Amino acid sequence: MPTITALENSPDRGRGQARDMRVRWALEEVGQPYDVRLVSFAAMKQPTHLALHPFGQIPTYEDGDLALFESGAIVLHIAERHGGLLPLDANARSRAIAWMFAALNTLEPPIVELGMAMLVERDRSWHAERLPMLQDRVRVRLGELSRRLGGADWLDGAFSAGDLMMVTVLRRLNASRLLDEYPEIAAYVARGEARPAFRRAFDAQLAVFTATSRS
Numbered sequence: 001m002p003t004i005t006a007l008e009n010s011p012d013r014g015r016g017q018a019r020d021m022r023v024r025w026a027l028e029e030v031g032q033p034y035d036v037r038l039v040s041f042a043a044m045k046q047p048t049h050l051a052l053h054p055f056g057q058i059p060t061y062e063d064g065d066l067a068l069f070e071s072g073a074i075v076l077h078i079a080e081r082h083g084g085l086l087p088l089d090a091n092a093r094s095r096a097i098a099w100m101f102a103a104l105n106t107l108e109p110p111i112v113e114l115g116m117a118m119l120v121e122r123d124r125s126w127h128a129e130r131l132p133m134l135q136d137r138v139r140v141r142l143g144e145l146s147r148r149l150g151g152a153d154w155l156d157g158a159f160s161a162g163d164l165m166m167v168t169v170l171r172r173l174n175a176s177r178l179l180d181e182y183p184e185i186a187a188y189v190a191r192g193e194a195r196p197a198f199r200r201a202f203d204a205q206l207a208v209f210t211a212t213s214r215s
Helices: 020-030 071-081 090-120 127-149 161-173 183-194 196-214
Strands: 003-007 035-039 060-063 066-069
Touching (some): 003 020, 071 090, 127 183
Parallel strands (some): 003 035
Antiparallel strands (some): 003 060
């Protein structure tokens, strides 16, 4: 049974924004049981964890003699090892993987930059001037994605690992309300969140926060 790591006290307060959520969801989609080892911020910088993740972050993935870091690499490994997250057709399979890369490399960087500005730069003198610029960068990508998605349920035919990764990235915008400007994308994210595997993964990570907050 694989073991993944997650924060024992995630700053997202159980909203499923930490990157272990992507791995949990992938494992739930393919029906693979898994264990979770909770780590503190301090423990992530210790040699034991750094041997698994050289940058001292989560998630990590261990299964037998295989240890992986980076959520995208982990989800891709799960999708390649189990059926259900990558199409059987070779070309469609490659397109699904391309959408995984697009989520991580094209969409996520401006979304994370906007999120950090909203979270930690509010008291800076230049915050009000910089925020609209960051929002517009995200709007450009959302507009492009919206046009490509159109009225389709998923990015390229059936639900795939590309959609899983894209939905988890887009959910980072929930606090900004930017998704409200793009109904097609908001509906797309809602479809992802309605999947039973997503709900199981979300409930599992929320249970960690709930248990921690009570202790």
